[in-house]
Amino acid sequence: MLRLKGGRLYDPAHGIDGQVGDLYVEDGRIVADPGPDAVIHQEIDLTNRVVMAGAIDLHTHIGGGKVNIARALLPEDHRFDPAPATDLMHAGCGHAAPSTWTTGYRYAEMGYTACFEPAMLPSNARHAHLEMGDIPMVDKGAYAMLGSDDFFLRLLATGADQRLVNDYVGWTLDSSQAMAIKVVNPGGISAFKFNARNLDLDEAHPYYSVTPRQVIQTLARAVHDLGVAHPLHVHASNLGIPGNADTTLATMAAAEGLPIHITHIQFHSYGMEGERKFSSEAERIADAINHMGNVSADVGQILFGQTVTASGDTMIQHRNRRHASPDKWVCMDIECDAGCGVVPFKYRDKNFVNALQWAIGLELFLRVTDPWRIFLTTDHPNGAPFTSYPHLIRLLMDRNFRNSKLDEINPEAAAHSQLRQLAREYDLYEIAIMTRAAPARSLGLSDRGHLGVGAAADIVVYRDDTDREVMFAKPEYVFKDGRLIVRDGRVVEVVNGAVHVVKPEYDKGIEKPLKDYFDRYMTVKMEHIKVSDDEICSCGASRLIPHKCSVSSS
Amino acid sequence: MSDTFVCCPFCGLLCDDLTIALNKGQAQIESAGCARAVKLFVVPRQSQALVAGQAVDLAAAYRAAAAILTRSQHPLMGGLACDVTGHRAALALAEKVGGVVDHMNGQAQFRNWLPFQDGGWMTTTLSEVRNRADLIVLAGTDTSRFPRFFERCLTPESQFGELHRQIIALGTNLPLIPGRPTDTDLAIPIQNERLGELFAALRARLAGHRLDAPDIAGVPLAQIDALLVALHAARYGVLVWNAAELDFPNADLAIQAMVNLIKDLNRTTRWSGLPLGGNDGDTSAAQVCTWQAGYPLRTTFEASGPHYEPMLYATDALLESGDVDALVWISAFDPERTPPTANCPTIVLGRPDMIFTRPPDVFIPVAVPGVQHTGFLHRMDAVVALPLSAPAPADLPSVAQALVAIQQKLNHAAA
Numbered sequence: 001m002l003r004l005k006g007g008r009l010y011d012p013a014h015g016i017d018g019q020v021g022d023l024y025v026e027d028g029r030i031v032a033d034p035g036p037d038a039v040i041h042q043e044i045d046l047t048n049r050v051v052m053a054g055a056i057d058l059h060t061h062i063g064g065g066k067v068n069i070a071r072a073l074l075p076e077d078h079r080f081d082p083a084p085a086t087d088l089m090h091a092g093c094g095h096a097a098p099s100t101w102t103t104g105y106r107y108a109e110m111g112y113t114a115c116f117e118p119a120m121l122p123s124n125a126r127h128a129h130l131e132m133g134d135i136p137m138v139d140k141g142a143y144a145m146l147g148s149d150d151f152f153l154r155l156l157a158t159g160a161d162q163r164l165v166n167d168y169v170g171w172t173l174d175s176s177q178a179m180a181i182k183v184v185n186p187g188g189i190s191a192f193k194f195n196a197r198n199l200d201l202d203e204a205h206p207y208y209s210v211t212p213r214q215v216i217q218t219l220a221r222a223v224h225d226l227g228v229a230h231p232l233h234v235h236a237s238n239l240g241i242p243g244n245a246d247t248t249l250a251t252m253a254a255a256e257g258l259p260i261h262i263t264h265i266q267f268h269s270y271g272m273e274g275e276r277k278f279s280s281e282a283e284r285i286a287d288a289i290n291h292m293g294n295v296s297a298d299v300g301q302i303l304f305g306q307t308v309t310a311s312g313d314t315m316i317q318h319r320n321r322r323h324a325s326p327d328k329w330v331c332m333d334i335e336c337d338a339g340c341g342v343v344p345f346k347y348r349d350k351n352f353v354n355a356l357q358w359a360i361g362l363e364l365f366l367r368v369t370d371p372w373r374i375f376l377t378t379d380h381p382n383g384a385p386f387t388s389y390p391h392l393i394r395l396l397m398d399r400n401f402r403n404s405k406l407d408e409i410n411p412e413a414a415a416h417s418q419l420r421q422l423a424r425e426y427d428l429y430e431i432a433i434m435t436r437a438a439p440a441r442s443l444g445l446s447d448r449g450h451l452g453v454g455a456a457a458d459i460v461v462y463r464d465d466t467d468r469e470v471m472f473a474k475p476e477y478v479f480k481d482g483r484l485i486v487r488d489g490r491v492v493e494v495v496n497g498a499v500h501v502v503k504p505e506y507d508k509g510i511e512k513p514l515k516d517y518f519d520r521y522m523t524v525k526m527e528h529i530k531v532s533d534d535e536i537c538s539c540g541a542s543r544l545i546p547h548k549c550s551v552s553s554s
Numbered sequence: 555m556s557d558t559f560v561c562c563p564f565c566g567l568l569c570d571d572l573t574i575a576l577n578k579g580q581a582q583i584e585s586a587g588c589a590r591a592v593k594l595f596v597v598p599r600q601s602q603a604l605v606a607g608q609a610v611d612l613a614a615a616y617r618a619a620a621a622i623l624t625r626s627q628h629p630l631m632g633g634l635a636c637d638v639t640g641h642r643a644a645l646a647l648a649e650k651v652g653g654v655v656d657h658m659n660g661q662a663q664f665r666n667w668l669p670f671q672d673g674g675w676m677t678t679t680l681s682e683v684r685n686r687a688d689l690i691v692l693a694g695t696d697t698s699r700f701p702r703f704f705e706r707c708l709t710p711e712s713q714f715g716e717l718h719r720q721i722i723a724l725g726t727n728l729p730l731i732p733g734r735p736t737d738t739d740l741a742i743p744i745q746n747e748r749l750g751e752l753f754a755a756l757r758a759r760l761a762g763h764r765l766d767a768p769d770i771a772g773v774p775l776a777q778i779d780a781l782l783v784a785l786h787a788a789r790y791g792v793l794v795w796n797a798a799e800l801d802f803p804n805a806d807l808a809i810q811a812m813v814n815l816i817k818d819l820n821r822t823t824r825w826s827g828l829p830l831g832g833n834d835g836d837t838s839a840a841q842v843c844t845w846q847a848g849y850p851l852r853t854t855f856e857a858s859g860p861h862y863e864p865m866l867y868a869t870d871a872l873l874e875s876g877d878v879d880a881l882v883w884i885s886a887f888d889p890e891r892t893p894p895t896a897n898c899p900t901i902v903l904g905r906p907d908m909i910f911t912r913p914p915d916v917f918i919p920v921a922v923p924g925v926q927h928t929g930f931l932h933r934m935d936a937v938v939a940l941p942l943s944a945p946a947p948a949d950l951p952s953v954a955q956a957l958v959a960i961q962q963k964l965n966h967a968a969a
C-alpha cells in the first residue's frame with residue numbers, strides 16, 4: 001500500500017478545495033484510510049504539494065485517419081521537434097501533429113491520464129483503434145461521427161421512427177467501439193458531396209431535403225434515449241464564419257432542453273460588427289450558456305504559432321484552403337459516411353482576426369460562470385497543440401500575465417475586445433473542475449476525475465508555483481492506475497492505457513436493413529465494418545472498459 | 555462469428571466477400587475470387603528455414619539474422635509486405651538497430667507522397683466512387699492490376715439511383731469494361747509520359763489561357779476543350795491513376811498536374827482523385843510508419859530521432875550507394891516479390907513458396923497474413939482497415955513473431 005501524505009487535495013467531485021489530507025493507494029485504486037495497524041509499503045511526503053486526479057481531455061484529435069493525414073502532410077513541422085528513442089520510450093515526433101508514441105508520453109508528462117478522440121468515422125474505426133493502440137500512458141476513447149452518413153440521412157428523409165434511429169445510433173456506438181456520438185456540420189459534409197458550399201441550420205439538404213436542425217434534434221434525442229452519459233457532441237454549422245454566433249445560439253435552442261455539448265465554441269462565437277466585419281460575440285454566447293443548464297461547451301482556444309487544422313468538416317475546410325500556411329491542404333470524401341479536411345494554419349498575434357480569436361476564446365472561459373460546463377481544450381491541434389495547455393492555464397489564472405499578452409497582440413483587436421475588463425482569475429479548484437471532475441462527469445466516468453475511495457488511482461502531484469505555466473507543465477509525480485509513470489515531468493515507466501466505450505441497449509434487428517444496405521451499396525461487408533470487443537486489445541489497448549448506459553424512465 | 559466471408563489481402567481493393575473452403579489443409583476459393591486471389595490463396599503449410607542455403611531450424615535462422623544485424627551499422631528494413639502487426643514489429647526492430655524503412659512499392663508510393671506533401675490533394679474512397687461517380691477518368695491505367703475494380707466500384711446500381719457512368723480512358727490501353735458497350739466511352743491515346751502535359755494544358759484552359767499549339771502531347775486542342783467540357787459537366791467526377799503504372803522519370807510531377815486540376819475543378823463542381831495502390835500491404839506500411847514516426851516510410855532511426863529523406867532513402871538508391879550494409883526483406887504476400895540484388899548480407903522473411911535463383915544469407919519462411927494467420931490490413935484508400943482471417947492456419951511464424959524472435963536474440967547478444 002502506498003500513502004501519499006499531507007498533500008493539499010483539490011477534489012471538486014467531493015467538494016474538497018485544498019484541504020490537507022492523505023491518500024491511500026492499493027491495487028491501482030484509491031482506498032480508505034486503513035487505520036494505524038496497516039502495513040504501508042511506501043510513503044511519499046506531499047507537504048505543500050497540490051494534488052489532483054489525473055486530467056482528462058474530452059476533445060483532442062489524437063488518432064484516426066485525418067490525424068495521420070496531418071502527420072504525413074507536415075514533415076517540415078516534425079523536423080523541428082524530433083523525439084529520440086530512449087531505453088523506455090519509442091522515437092517519434094512532436095509539435096502540431098505528433099506521432100502516437102509522443103502524444104501519449106507528452107500528455108502523461110503534463111498530468112493527463114485520459115484523452116478522447118472526438119471524430120472517429122465508423123468506416124475508419126478499426127484504423128482509429130489501431131492508432132490509439134499505439135498511444136501509450138493514457139486511457140483513450142472516441143466519439144463516433146454521425147449526421148452526414150447516407151444511411152442516417154436516408155432514415156431521416158424517409159421519416160423513420162425515432163426508435164429505428166436509436167437502434168442505428170446504438171449499433172454505431174457498439175460496432176465502432178465508441179464512447180459518445182458527435183455530429184459535425186450536421187448534414188453539411190454530405191451536402192458538400194452534392195456540391196453545396198453552405199448549409200445553414202434551417203436550410204434543406206440539397207438531396208435529402210432534411211435540415212441540420214432535424215439532424216441535431218434526432219441525434220440528441222437518440223443519445224438521450226439510449227442513456228449515453230455524454231450529450232450529443234456538436235460541431236455546429238458555419239464554423240469560423242463571421243456572424244455565426246446566431247447559428248450557434250439557434251443550435252443550442254434546437255436541442256429543446258435535451259443535453260447538448262457544443263464543441264470548440266470559440267470558432268462559433270463570431271459577430272460581424274466593425275470595419276472588418278469580424279467581432280466578438282463571446283458575451284452573448286456565454287450568457288446563453290449561463291442561462292441554459294442543458295448546454296455544455298469546450299472552448300477550442302487558439303494560441304499563436306504554427307499548427308494544423310484537421311476536421312471532418314470538408315465543407316468548411318475546403319473554404320479555409322485560402323488560409324493554408326504552408327500552402328497545402330487535403331480534402332477527402334469518405335465512404336458515404338463523412339469526410340475530412342486538413343489545412344495547416346499559422347495563427348499570428350499581429351493578425352487582427354487571429355488576435356481577436358485568441359481574445360474571444362479567453363473571454364468565453366472567463367464569462368461562463370459554471371466551470372462544470374466549460375472545458376479546457378484547444379481542439380488539439382486545430383487551435384493549438386495540446387502541449388500549450390500549461391500556458392493556457394496560466395492565461396486563465398493570472399490576470400497580469402493575460403493583460404501583458406493582450407498588450408502584444410494586434411492593437412486593433414485588443415481594443416475591440418473586452419478581455420481587459422474581465423478581472424476573473426481561475427483558482428486551482430476551478431481548474432480541477434474543468435480539467436478533471438467535469439469532463440469525468442460529462443463522460444460518465446464514475447471512477448475517474450476524482451480522489452474518492454474506489455477511484456482509479458490516476459493522481460497528479462504538482463509543486464505549487466506562482467508561475468502556473470511552470471507548475472502545470474511539469475508535475476512532480478503522475479500515477480496511472482496506481483503506478484508511478486512520471487517523475488518531475490519525465491516518463492519513468494511506460495504503461496498502456498485502456499479504451500473506454502459505452503454499451504447501450506438496442507434492437508439488433510437494425511442489422512437486417514444495415515446488412516442489405518452494405519450488400520447493395522457499399523464496398524465492405526457490414527460484418528467487417530464492426531470492430532469486435534476482442535479486437536481492441538489486438539489493436540494495442542491494455543483492455544476494454546465498457547460503460548453501461550442508464551436509460552431514464554422519462 | 556456468423557460471418558462466413560473472407561477478406562482477400564492480395565491487392566489494395568481488399569475484397570471482403572470471398573468464400574473459402576479447406577481442401578487438404580489448403581485454402582480454396584469457392585466464390586468471388588479473381589485469378590490473382592485463386593493463385594495466391596494456395597500456400598504450402600510448411601517450408602524450410604535456410605542459412606547460407608543450408609536447412610536449419612528456426613532458432614538457428616533467428617540467431618543468424620541477429621548476428622547479421624549486430625554487425626550492421628545501418629540496415630534496411632525493406633519489402634514490408636505484411637500486415638499491421640508485422641509493420642509494427644518491423645518499425646520496432648528498425649528503431650532498435652538504427653535502421654531505415656522503405657516498402658517494396660516505395661517508388662510508386664512516393665510518386666504520390668511527393669505531390670501530396672508539396673500541395674495536398676482531394677481524394678475519395680471506393681464506396682463514394684461506387685455511389686456517386688458519374689464520370690471516371692482513367693489516367694494511364696486500365697485498372698487490371700486491381701482485377702475486380704469495375705465489378706466492385708463501378709456497378710450501375712447506386713443508392714442515388716442508377717448511374718449512367720461515362721468512362722474516359724487516357725493512355726495506351728483502353729480498358730476492357732465488362733458488360734458495357736465501349737462506344738459510350740471515350741479513349742484518348744496518349745503516352746503515359748505525357749499525361750502531365752495534358753493535365754497542365756487542361757488546367758491552363760480551365761483558367762482561360764490560350765494555348766499556342768495545334769496539339770498537346772498529341773491531343774488536338776479541340777479535343778482538350780471537349781474533354782474540359784465533359785469534366786465540367788460531371789456531377790461527381792473521379793480521376794483514377796495508379797502510380798505504379800506511371801513508371802517514368804518525374805512522374806510525381808504528372809500526378810501533381812492531375813491533383814491540381816482536381817483542386818481547380820472543385821472551385822465550381824465536385825471532383826476527387828482515386829489513387830489506386832495498396833498492394834503488398836503498402837498502405838498499411840505507410841500508415842503505421844506515419845502514426846508511429848510522423849513520416850510515411852523512407853525514414854531512418856537516428857540517435858536524435860526519426861529522420862525522413864524521401865529522395866535518398868529509396869531501396870534501390872540505398873543498395874546501390876552502399877549506404878546500408880544489411881537488408882531485411884519482408885515479403886509475405888507474393889512469392890514472386892523476391893529481394894533485389896544487394897551487395898550486403900540479406901535476410902528474407904518470405905512466403906513459404908518463395909523461390910530464389912541465389913538463396914539469401916538467411917531465409918525465414920513466414921505465414922501469409924489473411925490465409926495462415928489473422929491480422930489487420932488497410933485498403934488502398936487508407937480509410938478502411940479490415941480484419942484478416944486465417945482460413946488455412948499453418949505452423950509457421952508470422953512476420954511479427956519472427957521479427958520479435960530476432961530482436962530477442964539481439965537483446966541476448968547485447969547482454
